[in-house]
Amino acid sequence: MSLAVRPKTIPTSTDRKAESGMDAAPRNALPSHHVLLALPVAWLCLAWHGVGLSAAELTPLETLGQKIFFDTTLSNPAGQSCASCHAPEAGFTSPDADENSLGAVHPGAVKTLFGNRKPPTIAYASQSPKFSAGGEGEPTTGGLFWDGRVADLQEQATKPLLNPLEQNNAGAADLLKKLNAAAYRALFETVNGQGSLAISPDNEAKILDRIATALAAYEASSEINPFSSKYDAFLAGKVKLSEQEARGLELFEGKANCFSCHPSRPSEDGKPPLFTDYTYDNLGFPRNPKNPFYRMPTSINPDGDKAIDLGLGGVLKDPKQYGRFKVPTLRNVDKRPTGGFVKVFGHNGYFTSLKAVIHFYNVRDAGTESFDPAEVPETVNHTELGNLSLTDAEEDDLVAFLKTLSDGYIVPKSPTTPTKPRQPVVPATYDVPKPAVPAESGPLTVLPHDFAGARQAIRVFRFVEHKRTR
Numbered sequence: 381m382s383l384a385v386r387p388k389t390i391p392t393s394t395d396r397k398a399e400s401g402m403d404a405a406p407r408n409a410l411p412s413h414h415v416l417l418a419l420p421v422a423w424l425c426l427a428w429h430g431v432g433l434s435a436a437e438l439t440p441l442e443t444l445g446q447k448i449f450f451d452t453t454l455s456n457p458a459g460q461s462c463a464s465c466h467a468p469e470a471g472f473t474s475p476d477a478d479e480n481s482l483g484a485v486h487p488g489a490v491k492t493l494f495g496n497r498k499p500p501t502i503a504y505a506s507q508s509p510k511f512s513a514g515g516e517g518e519p520t521t522g523g524l525f526w527d528g529r530v531a532d533l534q535e536q537a538t539k540p541l542l543n544p545l546e547q548n549n550a551g552a553a554d555l556l557k558k559l560n561a562a563a564y565r566a567l568f569e570t571v572n573g574q575g576s577l578a579i580s581p582d583n584e585a586k587i588l589d590r591i592a593t594a595l596a597a598y599e600a601s602s603e604i605n606p607f608s609s610k611y612d613a614f615l616a617g618k619v620k621l622s623e624q625e626a627r628g629l630e631l632f633e634g635k636a637n638c639f640s641c642h643p644s645r646p647s648e649d650g651k652p653p654l655f656t657d658y659t660y661d662n663l664g665f666p667r668n669p670k671n672p673f674y675r676m677p678t679s680i681n682p683d684g685d686k687a688i689d690l691g692l693g694g695v696l697k698d699p700k701q702y703g704r705f706k707v708p709t710l711r712n713v714d715k716r717p718t719g720g721f722v723k724v725f726g727h728n729g730y731f732t733s734l735k736a737v738i739h740f741y742n743v744r745d746a747g748t749e750s751f752d753p754a755e756v757p758e759t760v761n762h763t764e765l766g767n768l769s770l771t772d773a774e775e776d777d778l779v780a781f782l783k784t785l786s787d788g789y790i791v792p793k794s795p796t797t798p799t800k801p802r803q804p805v806v807p808a809t810y811d812v813p814k815p816a817v818p819a820e821s822g823p824l825t826v827l828p829h830d831f832a833g834a835r836q837a838i839r840v841f842r843f844v845e846h847k848r849t850r
């Protein structure tokens with residue numbers, strides 16, 4: 381397998397402008413150096429045998445999904461595609477630095493309408509387990525959106541197309557008509573059969589499913605899940621981290637305790653880390669007063685300025701879960717088109733820099749600074765963060781480490797001897813907690829090198845902690 385790490389060739393916003401979805405010539409397929417990686421095999425290869433991270437060649441179904449993803453004609457009015465809020469150059473979040481500064485949520489195709497949350501990255505969303513509401517002894521895990529309200533990509537994929545706060549199409553008939561005019565019409569028929577775009581009740585009934593299947597396939601493709609960050613190359617022993625990045629990693633897995641919710645090591649079977657344990661938590665991120673949602677008409681936001689985002693608790697209708705949001709992946713968290721581009725963080729984009737997020741984790745409960753109140757103070761997690769005693773330099777080290785998680789890293793050609801691939805061992809600073817509730821699979825024993833076991837223990841431990849502090 382090739383050891384070279386190649387940059388991704390996903391179209392940038394400039395490319396996209398050059399070829400709006402209505403162009404006669406469809407966008408070129410990806411270049412030929414792309415290699416199709418069967419995922420399970422790729423995972424093993426990626427983790428230990430060199431980073432075979434050349435971009436993938438897409439299947440016809442994935443290519444169709446890609447075309448739909450970038451098609452700005454599939455909104456009402458035209459002009460907004462999925463990529464308008466999930467752009468590759470911004471780590472599949474909003475590519476609009478101005479919108480980010482102005483309140484972080486993104487207007488829909490109708491420019492005066494805003495949803496209430498920041499677009500999360502869609503990269504690696506396909507790796508998420510399905511939503512599971514948990515229960516006694518088990519935390520809620522998986523699902524999509526900040527509050528877990530949809531089960532998986534297939535269910536999610538068509539929602540924005542019909543959401544009045546997003547692409548705002550009136551219905552299936554609308555979409556069928558638009559796809560008939562699309563530049564990739566022939567590809568659609570190749571994938572779904574000749575006649576699949578003919579205007580008929582049968583095709584109308586199937587169109588949303590067909591779009592969802594293509595979008596979900598694209599979102600699960602290796603173009604969107606490339607595992608091509610500097611950290612992946614480091615895990616594979618292809619590159620060393622700088623001293624500062626290495627200090628950041630040590631803090632991440634030690635004193636700063638980030639890894640207990642954002643796991644940073646490959647699993648025992650060689651799957652690269654996804655930097656989320658797919659649980660939900662209330663970190664007390666304050667409401668974002670700049671969020672234009674507070675000023676939306678009462679038909680959209682009946683509570684006006686007093687609106688509280690209940691997150692997972694709103695979905696489960698369970699006050700104990702109020703204020704909890706999904707632990708997001710940290711992959712591509714710093715990816716941005718230019719150095720000065722403003723990215724925003726947290727479910728409502730309250731924070732405008734990574735340093736500010738980390739500073740909040742560090743001193744929220746230290747009593748040295750005051751912060752705006754949490755939206756739901758009752759469920760805030762005070763046990764795993766809030767008073768980390770990090771120095772200013774250590775906060776910077778953590779930021780430096782987070783910057784190694786952006787995809788598209790190119791391993792420099794240098795004669796230096798490669799480092800040893802990293803072994804998936806339990807970090808030295810990690811104390812195996814004794815779970816007070818039995819895990820599903822019986823008593824938990826965590827052996828050295830059993831990282832999956834450790835993660836399970838962490839989840840149970842965290843759950844117990846939450847129960848204890850509620």
Ligand code: HEC
Nearest residue numbers: 461462465486487488497498499502505524525526540546
């Ligand atoms: C107007 C901006 C906007 C557009 C357009 C948009 N999205 Fe989103 N997307 C969002 C926001 C905001 C969320 C988070 C919503 C929430 O958590 O309540 C989201 C969430 C998602 C998620 C869940 C990710 C996760 O890890 O939870 C996926 C997947 C997704 N969008 C895919 C798409 C696709 C596919 C399209 C095009 C069909 C699209 N989006 C169009 C704003 C947008």
Ligand code: HEC
Nearest residue numbers: 636637638641661665705706707708725726727737741764
């Ligand atoms: C108790 C679990 C937990 C711990 C520990 C934790 N996080 Fe998080 N992290 C979350 C959750 C949950 C969110 C989303 C919170 C929200 O939006 O309200 C989040 C969000 C973030 C974000 C914003 C990502 C985005 O896309 O908006 C960053 C950056 C981040 N965490 C970094 C860190 C770092 C660095 C550490 C260690 C100092 C850390 N986290 C420790 C659970 C945790």
